Amino acid sequence: MLLGRVVGCVWATMKDSRLEGQRLLLVQPVTPELKRTGRRLVCADCTGAGTGDLIYWTRSKEASYAFLPAEVPVDATVTGIVDSIHLKRD
Amino acid sequence: MILARVVGTVVATRKDPRLEGKKLLILRPISPQGKDEGGYVVAVDTVGAGCKERVLVVSGSSARMAEGCKDLPVDTAIVGIVDDVQLD
Numbered sequence: 001m002l003l004g005r006v007v008g009c010v011w012a013t014m015k016d017s018r019l020e021g022q023r024l025l026l027v028q029p030v031t032p033e034l035k036r037t038g039r040r041l042v043c044a045d046c047t048g049a050g051t052g053d054l055i056y057w058t059r060s061k062e063a064s065y066a067f068l069p070a071e072v073p074v075d076a077t078v079t080g081i082v083d084s085i086h087l088k089r090d
Numbered sequence: 091m092i093l094a095r096v097v098g099t100v101v102a103t104r105k106d107p108r109l110e111g112k113k114l115l116i117l118r119p120i121s122p123q124g125k126d127e128g129g130y131v132v133a134v135d136t137v138g139a140g141c142k143e144r145v146l147v148v149s150g151s152s153a154r155m156a157e158g159c160k161d162l163p164v165d166t167a168i169v170g171i172v173d174d175v176q177l178d
Contacts, residue, residue: 008177009175009176011175011176012146012172014171015146015169015170016136024146026175026177040121041092042093061150061152063152064152071155072155073153073167075149076091
């Protein structure tokens with residue numbers, strides 16, 4: 001899993017039937033220090049996260065396991081909303 | 091998933107028989123604002139996307155979960171045509 005921040009959302013009318021009813025969020029990956037890193041991507045959502053929320057997201061086929069037993073064709077899903085991060089500095 | 095724009099098609103006669111009848115499109119990844127982000131990818135189309143349309147693309151083994159792609163040798167599939175992107 002990786003950290004990210006929700007920065008928007010995506011609408012699509014023509015889509016795979018199993019994506020019906022799924023919220024599609026735009027996510028900016030961030031470092032544990034909350035600095036932006038890498039390209040923004042589109043994630044499905046199983047948490048009800050909204051714009052501005054710090055979240056963690058799951059990559060790859062495991063992202064679709066959040067919706068089992070439905071087989072949803074997604075490769076990135078927001079699987080948690082972060083309450084807090086504690087980093088130990090050396 | 092990533093956002094991409096359809097920029098072309100691929101035609102192949104000799105191919106894996108399970109890919110017969112599948113439409114292959116060339117995609118360029120784009121930013122949420124619609125700017126080209128470099129690179130390209132060939133994807134199977136499952137939603138009837140056309141040239142210059144913005145699409146939603148799923149990669150890796152999840153691509154095989156797209157409609158009609160079960161057990162197909164594909165790693166990238168178009169699963170949606172983007173109407174709108176809201177960036178806050």
